[in-house]
Amino acid sequence: MAVEIESDMRERRCLVSGKVLAESELVRFAADPDGNVVPDIAAALPGRGMWVRADKASVTTAAAKNLFSKSAKAPLKADAGLAARVERLLVARMQGDLGLARRAGQTVFGFDNVLRAMDDKVPPAALVEASDGAADGRRKLSGSAYARGLKIETIETLTSAELSLALGRENVIHAALKPGRLAERLIFDAGRLRGFREQPPKSKSAGAASNERDE
Numbered sequence: 001m002a003v004e005i006e007s008d009m010r011e012r013r014c015l016v017s018g019k020v021l022a023e024s025e026l027v028r029f030a031a032d033p034d035g036n037v038v039p040d041i042a043a044a045l046p047g048r049g050m051w052v053r054a055d056k057a058s059v060t061t062a063a064a065k066n067l068f069s070k071s072a073k074a075p076l077k078a079d080a081g082l083a084a085r086v087e088r089l090l091v092a093r094m095q096g097d098l099g100l101a102r103r104a105g106q107t108v109f110g111f112d113n114v115l116r117a118m119d120d121k122v123p124p125a126a127l128v129e130a131s132d133g134a135a136d137g138r139r140k141l142s143g144s145a146y147a148r149g150l151k152i153e154t155i156e157t158l159t160s161a162e163l164s165l166a167l168g169r170e171n172v173i174h175a176a177l178k179p180g181r182l183a184e185r186l187i188f189d190a191g192r193l194r195g196f197r198e199q200p201p202k203s204k205s206a207g208a209a210s211n212e213r214d215e
Contacts, residue, residue: 012026012028015062015071026054027040028050029068030045031047036076039085053195058195060080064080094189098167098186099166099167099168101186108175109167110175111140118152124176125184127142127175128156128158129155129173131157131158131159134173153187156190
């Protein structure tokens with residue numbers, strides 16, 4: 001595939017730091033006809049793009065210091081809630097892709113089902129873990145993938161409520177996605193969303209038993 005792999009190979013300059021970064025580390029912004037700065041999550045809007053590192057501090061700085069106007073050499077309006085808007089749009093896009101993956105039969109749910117999927121002829125491309133789920137469950141699944149010699153990306157930027165809404169199930173803590181375009185795009189967007197959200201805490205008890213069951 002994929003658009004995301006190709007995007008990862010392209011590089012752009014962050015207008016805040018001045019550093020040249022892969023597109024997978026950046027968010028594109030554009031100006032609407034009224035001169036408002038709008039996030040272009042899919043990098044598809046017409047016009048000259050303005051790229052900022054995909055994290056809350058960088059987007060907030062760009063808006064506060066009027067860097068979009070300086071980059072465009074034109075007066076643009078960037079509101080103080082721009083970073084929060086980027087976060088919401090990334091979440092919505094990921095939820096949409098998860099919904100598409102579910103309808104296409106490309107997902108499995110629940111700790112035990114995800115574990116069994118690792119032994120399939122074609123194992124999952126991504127583990128999707130609720131950021132507010134117990135760390136021990138994430139650790140066990142990651143350890144199981146490692147023990148099998150599998151290189152599976154872990155997405156842990158969405159909450160259980162967000163996953164449940166996207167997948168049409170209650171209390172989703174663990175899910176997995178088969179390889180394909182949707183998995184690639186989810187991995188791509190999860191990497192960018194990470195800069196706008198705190199990461200889940202590491203497990204403090206490596207030997208603790210997991211009581212999670214979300215099947």
